[in-house]
Amino acid sequence: MTINQNTKIAAILKHHPAALDAIIAISPKFEKLRNPVLRKLMAGRASIAVASKIGGCSVADFYTQLAPLGFEIDAVTSTVTVAQNEMPDFIRTLQEDKVVILDVRPQIASGEDPLRLIFQKVETLQGGQVLKIVNTFEPTPLMVLLKKQGFDAYAAQIEEDLVETWFYKTRTMRPPEVKIQTEHWDEILKRFQDKLHTIDVRALQMPLPMYTILEKLDTLPEAQALFVYHKRIPVFLLPELSQRGFEYRAKEIAGDEVHLLIFRN
Numbered sequence: 262m263t264i265n266q267n268t269k270i271a272a273i274l275k276h277h278p279a280a281l282d283a284i285i286a287i288s289p290k291f292e293k294l295r296n297p298v299l300r301k302l303m304a305g306r307a308s309i310a311v312a313s314k315i316g317g318c319s320v321a322d323f324y325t326q327l328a329p330l331g332f333e334i335d336a337v338t339s340t341v342t343v344a345q346n347e348m349p350d351f352i353r354t355l356q357e358d359k360v361v362i363l364d365v366r367p368q369i370a371s372g373e374d375p376l377r378l379i380f381q382k383v384e385t386l387q388g389g390q391v392l393k394i395v396n397t398f399e400p401t402p403l404m405v406l407l408k409k410q411g412f413d414a415y416a417a418q419i420e421e422d423l424v425e426t427w428f429y430k431t432r433t434m435r436p437p438e439v440k441i442q443t444e445h446w447d448e449i450l451k452r453f454q455d456k457l458h459t460i461d462v463r464a465l466q467m468p469l470p471m472y473t474i475l476e477k478l479d480t481l482p483e484a485q486a487l488f489v490y491h492k493r494i495p496v497f498l499l500p501e502l503s504q505r506g507f508e509y510r511a512k513e514i515a516g517d518e519v520h521l522l523i524f525r526n
Contacts, residue, residue, distance in 0.1 A: 264327065265338035266310040266320050269479040283326040288316035311401045349415050351429040355391055364395040380469055392428040399424050406472055409497065439499045446510050449522060453486040461490040471498045478507065478523065489521035
């Protein structure tokens with residue numbers, strides 16, 4: 262398996278069982294990965310670049326630990342970081358009654374994934390309100406995802422196991438101009454016959470469909486494709502697929518049903 266800065270930790274752990282101990286050896290902060298709940302929360306959503314930021318180490322440290330396990334290293338591929346060192350203006354000028362606090366530590370402690378709860382809270386934010394999430398670690402993957410939805414984010418380490426992360430919607434995202442790929446649907450579907458993984462995101466609230474699809478693609482086996490039942494053409498997702506080395510085809514079935522076929526190019 263070839264890895265680079267954008268490779269998800271979950272994909273690495275799935276490929277080689279010994280990778281868990283190798284990664285934990287990089288930084289004491291990765292001891293949390295021994296907890297199955299935290300491992301699901303962090304590993305499935307964090308790339309090597311993101312994990313190195315969480316662990317206070319370098320991407321090269323991951324390469325050094327994982328290369329002896331047979332991983333091939335791609336040190337050329339770059340990544341985009343969302344590091345923020347200074348407190349943004351939206352926090353400095355914030356009024357107390359505009360802060361919506363969500364403490365997800367109880368959910369994590371009980372073995373629940375708080376992502377759906379977070380997105381439900383995001384959906385209820387009124388104009389000028391800021392969401393403050395209280396957690397035990399910096400939710401960098403969530404910060405990346407909500408940035409694509411028009412949010413600014415800032416995380417502050419308050420104590421050893423206490424992190425406050427602030428989200429404020431600063432802009433309305435306009436759908437990108439993309440050409441929808443529909444050609445050769447039947448031919449490509451036939452190519453991946455018996456090699457399909459299927460998910461249905463029609464019942465999920467935004468931005469959970471996009472997140473769920475990307476999470477599934479992180480562990481999609483080579484030479485296989487993802488078949489998605491969706492309510493609409495996910496225009497914000499399509500450029501992200503190209504950046505991650507995937508192609509897609511779309512087929513509109515009805516006004517509220519779209520089928521997507523996503524595969525590696």
